[in-house]
Amino acid sequence: MLSIKNLHASVEGKEILKGINLEIKAGEVHAIMGPNGSGKSTLSQVLAGNEAFEVTEGEVTLNGQNLLELETEDRALEGIFLAFQYPVEIPGVSNLQFLRTAVNAARQHQGQAEMNAAEFMKLAKEVSKQVDLDPAFLKRGVNEGFSGGEKKRNEIMQALLLQPKLAILDETDSGLDIDALKVVSDGVNALRAEDRAILMVTHYQRLLDYIVPDYVHVLAGGRIIKSGGRELALELEERGYGWLGIKDEEAAAN
Amino acid sequence: MKSAPTLSSAFLKPAGESLPQPLLALRKERGKALVDMPLPTRKTENWKYSSRHLKLSDELANSLPAGGATTDAAAGGYRIVIRNGVVDASTSVLPQVEGLSVQRFADLTDEDAAELARSLDSTLDTRATQMARLNSARFEDGLLIRLKPDTVVDQPLFVIHEVTATAAGSAFPRIYVDAGRHSGMTLVEEFLSSGDESAMVDAVTEFTLADGARITGVRLVAEGQNIQHIGATGVRQLRSSRFESHCVGFGGPLRRHDLRVRLEGEGAECKLNGVVVTQDKQHYDNHTCIDHMVPNCNSEETYRNIAADESHAVFNGRIHIHKDAQKSNANMNNKNLLLSTGAEIDTKPELEIYADDVKCAHGATIGQLDDTSLFYLVSRGIARREASVLLTMAFINELVAQIPVEQVRNSANERLNQFFDDAFREA
Numbered sequence: 044m045l046s047i048k049n050l051h052a053s054v055e056g057k058e059i060l061k062g063i064n065l066e067i068k069a070g071e072v073h074a075i076m077g078p079n080g081s082g083k084s085t086l087s088q089v090l091a092g093n094e095a096f097e098v099t100e101g102e103v104t105l106n107g108q109n110l111l112e113l114e115t116e117d118r119a120l121e122g123i124f125l126a127f128q129y130p131v132e133i134p135g136v137s138n139l140q141f142l143r144t145a146v147n148a149a150r151q152h153q154g155q156a157e158m159n160a161a162e163f164m165k166l167a168k169e170v171s172k173q174v175d176l177d178p179a180f181l182k183r184g185v186n187e188g189f190s191g192g193e194k195k196r197n198e199i200m201q202a203l204l205l206q207p208k209l210a211i212l213d214e215t216d217s218g219l220d221i222d223a224l225k226v227v228s229d230g231v232n233a234l235r236a237e238d239r240a241i242l243m244v245t246h247y248q249r250l251l252d253y254i255v256p257d258y259v260h261v262l263a264g265g266r267i268i269k270s271g272g273r274e275l276a277l278e279l280e281e282r283g284y285g286w287l288g289i290k291d292e293e294a295a296a297n
Numbered sequence: 298m299k300s301a302p303t304l305s306s307a308f309l310k311p312a313g314e315s316l317p318q319p320l321l322a323l324r325k326e327r328g329k330a331l332v333d334m335p336l337p338t339r340k341t342e343n344w345k346y347s348s349r350h351l352k353l354s355d356e357l358a359n360s361l362p363a364g365g366a367t368t369d370a371a372a373g374g375y376r377i378v379i380r381n382g383v384v385d386a387s388t389s390v391l392p393q394v395e396g397l398s399v400q401r402f403a404d405l406t407d408e409d410a411a412e413l414a415r416s417l418d419s420t421l422d423t424r425a426t427q428m429a430r431l432n433s434a435r436f437e438d439g440l441l442i443r444l445k446p447d448t449v450v451d452q453p454l455f456v457i458h459e460v461t462a463t464a465a466g467s468a469f470p471r472i473y474v475d476a477g478r479h480s481g482m483t484l485v486e487e488f489l490s491s492g493d494e495s496a497m498v499d500a501v502t503e504f505t506l507a508d509g510a511r512i513t514g515v516r517l518v519a520e521g522q523n524i525q526h527i528g529a530t531g532v533r534q535l536r537s538s539r540f541e542s543h544c545v546g547f548g549g550p551l552r553r554h555d556l557r558v559r560l561e562g563e564g565a566e567c568k569l570n571g572v573v574v575t576q577d578k579q580h581y582d583n584h585t586c587i588d589h590m591v592p593n594c595n596s597e598e599t600y601r602n603i604a605a606d607e608s609h610a611v612f613n614g615r616i617h618i619h620k621d622a623q624k625s626n627a628n629m630n631n632k633n634l635l636l637s638t639g640a641e642i643d644t645k646p647e648l649e650i651y652a653d654d655v656k657c658a659h660g661a662t663i664g665q666l667d668d669t670s671l672f673y674l675v676s677r678g679i680a681r682r683e684a685s686v687l688l689t690m691a692f693i694n695e696l697v698a699q700i701p702v703e704q705v706r707n708s709a710n711e712r713l714n715q716f717f718d719d720a721f722r723e724a
């Protein structure tokens with residue numbers, strides 16, 4: 044489904060990704076772990092099409108299509124979804140209006156009829172229950188005044204509404220208490236499907252107790268330095284990143 | 298050296314002789330004071346951004362003739378059409394409400410007209426509103442709206458100021474509202490036009506609020522691109538009265554509005570909201586001034602400008618807290634959004650505070666659409682254009698939602714959608 048070859052990317056002239064290679068097949072769940080500053084969010088943002096990052100080398104294809112040539116909105120329509128590490132607050136745009144606009148953009152792209160306000164409200168209420176968000180949040184501005192956990196649940200809610208082909212979850216577990224982690228994990232597990240891939244970015248292994256990945260990769264200094272199965276995450280939990288030769292977070296970033 | 302330009306004498310020949318004698322006399326007197334009036338120039342502080350947009354060719358000195366097509370206005374039950382500055386009785390529905398009197402200036406008794414003549418201009422700072430003074434020398438008709446004490450009007454009164462620019466010329470609409478103690482009403486003024494000739498509207502509206510009166514003024518400025526619009530609104534508020542103003546303005550060759558509120562009685566409060574959008578080479582200039590003259594008054598002002606293309610918007614907000622106005626509470630906020638690198642916005646808060654125990658907050662910002670927010674929206678598959686519209690609308694949503702008259706809200710939204718269609722057309 045997703046194929047990343049020798050991907051290099053920089054921000055403000057500084058190279059962050061230094062040759063990423065990754066193959067993800069439909070139905071698989073991959074976890075990317077790594078110290079802070081190793082480039083996990085950069086990779087996520089580059090895949091979603093954030094123009095603040097410049098791709099300097101390499102290629103990325105989604106089901107054979109050159110992803111890097113697509114505009115951000117077209118990547119989303121082709122099935123890429125990024126749950127942001129830091130979801131953006133947009134006062135003045137209601138969450139409901141935002142979600143409906145996004146869902147209708149997807150429906151239109153797929154040749155389906157747009158949903159009217161009442162139909163969408165019904166759907167949105169159901170899905171908000173699924174992530175344990177009070178439907179009152181639909182009326183608020185996008186992420187406006189949401190707590191960290193509410194923002195993360197709102198991201199998962201969007202994934203559930205948009206039903207992407209590839210869901211990239213950037214530290215969706217950070218800042219969640221154990222109950223919220225459970226809710227979010229249930230949401231992610233509900234996304235698991237034969238024809239869908241999930242790329243989970245996480246700093247901690249605890250999320251992987253709830254969402255069991257097929258593959259685990261360690262990202263450090265802008266490269267994937269080790270890949271393995273589920274057991275790699277457990278090993279990281281036990282031994283830290285040190286045994287891989289990563290001294291500390293600062294070093295990893297440079 | 299070239300001498301400073303002055304007002305052409307052609308502008309000092311009013312039409313409409315059917316006014317009661319006291320008003321004719323007032324007009325004449327005001328006209329005399331304007332002989333050789335220097336026109337605002339770049340060096341005139343309160344017109345420095347707008348003087349070059351003021352184009353007073355002699356043909357604009359003509360009074361626009363009566364008659365012409367009625368444009369589509371959003372209006373409800375009570376509705377009065379003022380066409381080219383003259384009330385059109387045939388298309389107006391005058392309210393029949395106990396305690397409310399709405400009269401044309403032409404229909405006033407000499408006694409009432411004499412009293413009105415003493416009141417006209419009393420709410421304005423005529424030094425700051427040079428161009429409004431021309432209205433006082435030229436008005437041909439007008440509306441005197443009087444509310445008896447405790448009269449609360451059940452629905453808004455719509456005044457449609459319409460200009461039919463089938464010939465070059467000007468219109469000088471005039472309204473005076475005298476709100477008695479604890480009376481209340483909403484006055485909607487819509488400024489619209491038809492016809493293609495160049496024309497000018499010089500409109501003045503004044504409000505006096507007795508103790509406890511609650512008045513809301515809603516103003517929609519949406520004339521065509523051949524119309525220069527100069528407007529002044531003056532408000533005097535006595536004890537515990539409340540005045541709300543909601544202005545929505547769409548740009549043109551020249552749009553200027555001076556809004557002045559004097560809080561003269563303790564416990565008076567005002568809330569002034571304004572939204573302006575400009576595009577192409579349009580120009581819009583809002584000058585507001587709030588005078589806190591006595592203790593314990595509140596003012597709250599929120600203005601938003603959005604400028605696209607090569608347009609230019611100006612906001613000048615003055616708050617003057619007089620020496621005795623202790624415990625004044627004044628809040629002014631002006632945010633501005635530039636939609637293109639060619640657009641310009643100038644904002645200037647002017648605070649003059651002579652009392653020591655006051656709360657006065659002000660903030661002004663100028664920015665562009667936020668890239669991070671835009672990326673978030675488009676990353677969900679929302680087209681960039683639509684995402685831009687959502688974010689731009691978010692900038693003014695709150696103010697549009699606060700307009701307390703549904704017809705105006707809808708009309709404003711429709712016009713805003715048209716604005717967005719144009720402003721975010723394929724680059």
Ligand SMILES: Nc1ncnc2c1ncn2[C@@H]1O[C@H](COP(=O)(O)OP(=O)(O)O)[C@@H](O)[C@H]1O
Nearest residue numbers: 054055059078079080081082083084085086296
């Ligand atoms: N917008 C940006 N501007 C400048 N530097 C950035 C920007 N985004 C990320 N970086 C830098 O790139 C490196 C990788 O950051 P990031 O991808 O956020 O790491 P991670 O998500 O793994 O913690 C860090 O050194 C960070 O400071």
Ligand SMILES: [Mg+2]
Nearest residue numbers: 083084128214
């Ligand atoms: Mg990160």
